[in-house]
Amino acid sequence: MRTATRTMHLDAIVHNLGRVHHLAPNANILAMVKANAYGHGVANVLPALQTFADSLEDSNRLALGVATLQEAIELRKLGWSHSIGVIEGVFSFDEWQMAHQIQAQCVIHQHEQVEWALSDVPSDGSPTRKIWLKLNTGMNRLGFEPNEITSVAKTLNNAEYDLILTSHFANADDVSHPLNRKQIQTFNNVLVRLKSQVSQNIQASLCNSEGVINFPDCHYNWVRPGIMLYGSSPIIDKSAEDLNLRPAMIFGAKVMAIHHLQVGQAVGYGSRFVCERPTVKGIISVGYGDGYPRVVTDEAWVSVVSNGETYQCPIIGRVAMDMIAMDLTNVPEPKIADDVVLWGNANLGHPSVDDVASWAGTIGYELLCRTTGRPIKNVT
Template sequence: MKISRPIRVRIAPDAILDNYRAVRRHAPKSRAFAVVKADAYGHGQWRAVQALRGEADGFALLECENAVALREAGIDQPILLLEGIFSARDARAVGEYGLSTVIHCPEQLDLLLGNLPPDTAPDICLKLNTGMNRLGFTVATLARARQRLADELPRARLTLMTHFAEADGERGVAWQMERFRALAGDWTGPVCLGNSAAILRHPDAHGDWVRPGIMLYGASPFAETSAAELGLRPAMTLESAIIAVQDLQPGDRVGYGGTFTADRPMRIGVVACGYADGYPRHAPNGTPIAVMGERTRLLGRVSMDMLACDLTGIPDAHIGAPVTLWGHGIGGEVPADEVAAAAGTIAYELFCAVAPRVPVTVDHD
């Protein structure tokens, strides 16, 4: 009999669908691109697409080859290339496969216009730089881009787009919306605006299209508001089991570097999960973990394949006891946002960092 290491990731497609429906409730007048970039934030691009296939207005990702694969698999909704095209081959694929693409600079527009198949009428999201200062046309470059599109690609369907830098913070989006309106001028066509934070907090900045990302996967875009408070369901659970138990005396240290020292008699569990599985190595003492339905804490430094947790208050915990690192599992519930906050990062990074060696199972409600 093959006995596998107990760590695994569980994905709940129904939670992704429920969270997309939450987008609809918050932005009822907008259509929504489900953002499935970065392998659907580590949840599996195809799993997310399958979960949303019957409801999503469209999908958004980065790699043209992934967009083509979705088309060839029968996905007929709009598919948006969020960073646009990177090669002549990408430009040709936009026309041949009916993809939508962001265009964010004059050079990218040159690439598109020089390589589109004849007689195509693509959907183009012209991205405006309203203060994020990553991608986008500015007051110095936008008018020329719009004129070129009108002259050289008059059948193109054009949408204006921007991305919010501080929708989750105190500054909000009003300053960028003001810049957007100034750049857009007399534009009356469709606009694509809201990310997850704007969808949830800024209804005046939704636009004709919104682009939900992290909220689809059940995490909060806000440091001060939990996903549960927003009505979102976790779609990923990282879980494992206790593989060893140790009894400590006062003064005993735990793990590499001895970064935790027992101040009383303690009982600790060793968990089959480490930074090679995607758990953050820099997670400190006290990072939340759940064992057998009880909340407890990480102790000592995370190593490559193992970490330790406090079992002092969980006397029934034993080798084989279930552990939830984040999500909603047999071991208990630990919001990914809490783990991320403790580790000084965000849930986006936790989800995307899960290693390929971790087996994946899919929940079917």
């Protein structure tokens, strides 16, 4: 049988949630599990989130964040009973009513959503009475402008909704980017205004993973970490190990074929790699059909565990749909079924998902989300 695997390490997710709690001890956590928990499988990771919630004095301090109502419905089907936040909000009045039914909290970022909320106010005590009111502070993606949000907040407050003012950073991965401070200032100004003109009870939420790490003075009532929960670094010049984050996904395979090539022989599609020395070449049965990016540069390597030692082995030739070739010349006695890690734990000598992302000109988020259902999935 094919040996490509994606192994999810739930202890890593619990550890990473602990890091968030350590960095933002006074904030509640909306743990982002959108896009199938950043590709890890929401059903796979839910036990880790539940374990962490149970370890808190008040388990309601952990809620889950999704992008859409469909993702919220899936969480309820899987048995998640605590709060859920839907960060894109609902797309129709029917969805708004469905949000009541499944007791989800919604972002409201535009006027039609306000109308739906006013036409059908959930009963007292319903979680849907809590609204995440989105402010555009400079990302220019979603949200009300600073000069229109007070009247929206007043309207919703008069209809007895509880409000959490929320916004999103555009550049929080780069702590020195000037827009960060502008966004924070706009957010603070609006928060002060809403508290004085609308309600003192308005809560606030600004920080994703990058903000949790880079802006400790902006944690407010709720932080919304995503990528750091899965052990990929959210910060431009820091690795996951620098931040004491553990990778939740190990992407692996086993050597399926070994060949000895002569100088001048070429490997794979396009004959892109030509041997400059006698080369021991190994093949693994995994490729872009499994989610490993085809576009990696010649810097790309995998780690191979052979006779208990770990070796860095360059990828040679083009990554294909189902197979990847690597140079095993420096491995003393390579064998069929030796373990190979495509991305995993840098502390164990593996390339990290962030390394692979840099070879592919993208970010860890995209690679994690784009892993396919094809590799065997393990949860440990």
